[in-house]
Amino acid sequence: MKRRTPALHWLLAAAVPAAATAACHALDGRMSLAGLAMVYLVAVVVTALALDRGAALLASLLSVAALNFFFVPPQHSFRVDGAESWWMLAVLLGLSVALQSLIASLREKRVQAELAHARAAELHALGEALAACRGHEAMALEAARFLEASLRRPCAVFLREGEGLRRIGGDPAAAWQPSAAEWALAHGRVVGRGCDDWPDLALWCAPFHRDAPLGAMQWLLPSDGRPSEETRLHWQALARQAGLAIEREYAAESARQAQDSAHAEAARNTLLASLSHDLRTPLAGILGSASALRTHGADLPPAERDRLLAGLEDEARDLSLMADNILQMARLSQPTSQLRLQWESAEEILGATVARMRRRWPHARIELKVAPGLPPLRAEAGLLAQLVANLVDNAVRHGGSRPHVVLRAGRGRDGLFLAVRDHGEGLPAGDPQALFSRFGQSQRDGASGLGLALCRLIAQAHGGTIEARRCEPGAEFRVDLPVPEKEGTV
């Protein structure tokens, strides 16, 4: 890029030889002609270093002319007598021109290096800015914003949406050309000013379409002028980097969505499988007891009648618990399910659930140990309570004839943990994590198979994890939940 030589340079181009002339005038008579020529040489070097190339050339011409006119005999004339004088003037001129071109080429290299550095920094900054975005649309918007600020040109990203393109970012009033973006995307070529295609348009547009045509970047240019080859190469590098990042994010999102729907599909399958198996067992018991009571109620001894009635109540309670689990499982298996998160206290959730579980299992010894000063967490209280209830339920069912269950809560790896320990028969052989997979029911009994699968869903929905491990005796189930940056501190 050429800049105009400032007026000051032209002034100095005249002033420095004039100063050299004045100095030589003062020295004239005390110094030989060669000595005076050295004064002019100094002037030429100074101007070559300080001034633009044109001005420096003018200064050296003026210096040679002044030396010739004022000091080379015959004085006050441009005539030159003698080979030595010719030689001296020629060397002065030759040296100054050589010096100027040397300095100019050094300067050019430095400017190039600075530009290359600035462009590399720009690419890097673009990469950093995009890395902070989640979602390909947010990334497209950030890319448009970044390039608009950095190139000082209106800039937008066009993303494919259905049949057409949607513009992301950029001033809506600007003269965007979606058709240019369409063309670039359809042909996979860069279009606009300085390109082979559509060179008359006052814009520049590069598609990104590594795997599939996804979108294009477009920026608007002034109506005249042509970007240099290097500028265009740099633009392409910027567009490629932004495009790659957006494509990568888009691909990751698609993969996540596919995974979510696969999860939902698997959950539906489990739900159906467990419905057919797990519901039938208690229903058969209820039906059997109820019909026995109705048909033979009068003939049965009171103790036997009581036993059947108590069984009815138990089976019905199990069914109702299972209905709750199925309901929540169906809800959490939806890829779009949203939790109603509130600031909750783990201590309260555990306290209320333990009170309920003691009423439900009067024969079990249930201990609660909560570390003081636990931070609040974002949770849906009902779901977390159901998780704890399922774990305690599971612990009591597998806790032997006199179940002893210990619930603990405290600060964990990256938030807080809840752990439920039983002292019973322990875990079945094999990988403990398989207990949470929804088809693992056969290892433990049906109700808790579904319950543990739901526990995992609830933990995951809260951003946490659940794991089972063997203890001596019994087993421990541990849930780790993240604690968010608090908005309200104690």
Place this chain on the structure above:
Amino acid sequence: MTRPDILVVEDEGPIAQFVGASLSAAGMSPRVVGTVRDARREWRDAQLLVVDLGLPDEDGLTLIREVRALAPTPILVLSARAQEAQKIEALDAGADDYLTKPFGVGELLARVRAMLRRAGASPLPAPRLQIGELDFDRESRELQVGGRPVHLTPLEFKLFERLSRTPGKVVTHRQLLADVWGNDQVDQLHYLRIYMGHLRAKIEADPAEPRWLLTELGVGYRLADE
């Protein structure tokens, strides 16, 4: 002693039958209706209403608002799991307590008895409240637990005082926040949790397993009344 009249508004046959039978067996005289329309005709004679939220003709909430606008008759709400959010709405609209289906006879009768007992008491909060080892003097602002005086900060006092006005009755998070912190703070649930934590630390023997200040998960709190 007379048999208290209880109006059960429930359209699901088996539940209506079971609630009716349990109340009769416990010495009360229940009447069962299946619609809001019928309930509007009948509720004035009742001493207590048991209202299901999912009714065929109109929303149970509508009935609760209408009754509450006219009379202080205690209302017990029955809700299914799918109506959890409505349950809180019903409490805020003036219902006194709730039961989530399925529930047992024991729970039902305990709630009904507690509500009838409270309804018989004076509508003004008693100046002095004694529940178990809690001894609260509203006038002198003194609270003792098992004879030991407990010092409360002004906000803790306001919170405890609000719960003590209706012992045994669940008070929703929203009501507590509005009455203690003000109407513009009803979404600041974490204030409530923090102060409830402080209050429990001062009053309860084991704050993790409260005996007096009970949690109703996702709904609110209640002060135990026995």
